[in-house]
Amino acid sequence: MRFRSLLLLILGTVIASLGQPITGEANRLEFKKDRIIYEGNARLTRGKTVLKADKVTIFLGEDGKPTKLVAEGRVRYTEPKRKAVADYAEYILSEEIIILKGKARVEEEKNVLEADEIVYDRKNETLSARGTSRKVRTIYIEEEKK
Numbered sequence: 001m002r003f004r005s006l007l008l009l010i011l012g013t014v015i016a017s018l019g020q021p022i023t024g025e026a027n028r029l030e031f032k033k034d035r036i037i038y039e040g041n042a043r044l045t046r047g048k049t050v051l052k053a054d055k056v057t058i059f060l061g062e063d064g065k066p067t068k069l070v071a072e073g074r075v076r077y078t079e080p081k082r083k084a085v086a087d088y089a090e091y092i093l094s095e096e097i098i099i100l101k102g103k104a105r106v107e108e109e110k111n112v113l114e115a116d117e118i119v120y121d122r123k124n125e126t127l128s129a130r131g132t133s134r135k136v137r138t139i140y141i142e143e144e145k146k
Contacts, residue, residue, distance in 0.1 A: 022046045026056070035059050042071070052076040053089070068092050075100075083107050086118075096122035104129075112139040 027040025035057055038044070042056040054073025061067045069091045077084040087102025100106070100118040115129035115136040129136045 020047050024056075033060075049079040050077070066093060081109050098122070110139070110141040112137070114138075 023045045024036075024038055024043070025045075026038035026042040028038075030037040030039070037058075038056045040054070042053050044051045044056060051071060053071035053075045055071070057070045057072075058066050059068040059070070069089075071089040073087065075084075075086045075089045077089070084100060084104070084106045086100040086104040088100070090099040090101075091097070092099075098120045102116065104115050104118045106113045106118060113129060113136075114134075116131045116133055118127070118129045120127050
């Protein structure tokens with residue numbers, strides 16, 4: 001399913017070390033021993049990849065490296081040909097699990113997946129979506145053969 005490639009890149013692209021600098025912006029920034037918090041119009045950018053939310057928290061391990069990223073409130077992720085929206089997003093780096101909650105919507109070109117919760121396990125290459133307030137909905141458009 002083409003959504004695997006999309007979810008593989010969501011949030012992980014922003015955190016993973018690919019050599020490009022990450023630019024972080026927000027109305028307020030707070031550094032703590034175990035986390036970095038961007039609050040108020042938070043925006044993380046790496047190249048053409050952008051993560052926006054009301055609040056983004058990057059949790060750090062004892063070595064100071066990111067272990068988890070949580071984006072809350074009006075989460076918007078965009079990159080060329082892909083985007084995702086949700087009320088909440090979480091990426092657990094050690095387990096390679098990406099979770100989108102609350103009006104979650106993932107788009108890859110013309111294909112769409114909508115659910116209350118979308119969970120992608122990168123290690124096991126599994127995807128699950130569930131709806132509680134609404135049904136899970138997919139729109140898949142096959143490419144025309146030339």
